[in-house]
Amino acid sequence: MNGKVKTLKSKIGLTDQFKNTKAELTVTISGDDKVIYTEKLKAGEFPKDLEINLKNVLKLQVKVQSTGTYDSEIGLFNPVFTK
Numbered sequence: 001m002n003g004k005v006k007t008l009k010s011k012i013g014l015t016d017q018f019k020n021t022k023a024e025l026t027v028t029i030s031g032d033d034k035v036i037y038t039e040k041l042k043a044g045e046f047p048k049d050l051e052i053n054l055k056n057v058l059k060l061q062v063k064v065q066s067t068g069t070y071d072s073e074i075g076l077f078n079p080v081f082t083k
Contacts, residue, residue: 001031001054001057001058001059001060002058003055003056003057003058004083005054005057005081005082005083006053006054006055006082006083007051007052007053007054007055007081007082008050008051008052008054008060008079008080008081009049009050009051009079009080009082010050010076010077010078010079010080011047011048011049011050011076011077011078012027012039012041012047012048012050012074012075012076012077013041013045013046013047013048013074013075013077014041014042014043014045014072014073014074014075015073015074015075017073018071018072018073019043019044020043021043021070021071021072022043022068022070023042023066023067023068023070023071023072024040024041024042024066024067025040025041025042025064025065025066025067025072025074026038026039026040026041026064026065026066027039027040027041027062027063027064027074028062028063028064028065029052029060029061029062029063030060030061030063031052031054031057031058031059031060031061032057032058032059033059033061036052036053036057037050037052041074047075047077050076054081
């Protein structure tokens with residue numbers, strides 16, 4: 001990011017391949033080691049709107065935690081970074 005991006009807009013959710021997973025996922029997005037977004041995702045839900053302020057963020061980190069040992073995958077759909 002290097003402090004040059006203002007926002008990230010996207011949809012976030014389970015990919016079609018894993019839309020029936022039994023896992024519940026927690027997505028945590030951090031900017032410069034500070035949590036700026038947290039969302040729980042589970043089977044049957046439509047992708048959710050995501051809009052994050054990234055002004056002055058140097059490093060972006062996305063962490064996904066799953067309940068159980070089920071396979072799962074998330075997607076950021078149509079992501080747009082604005083300067």
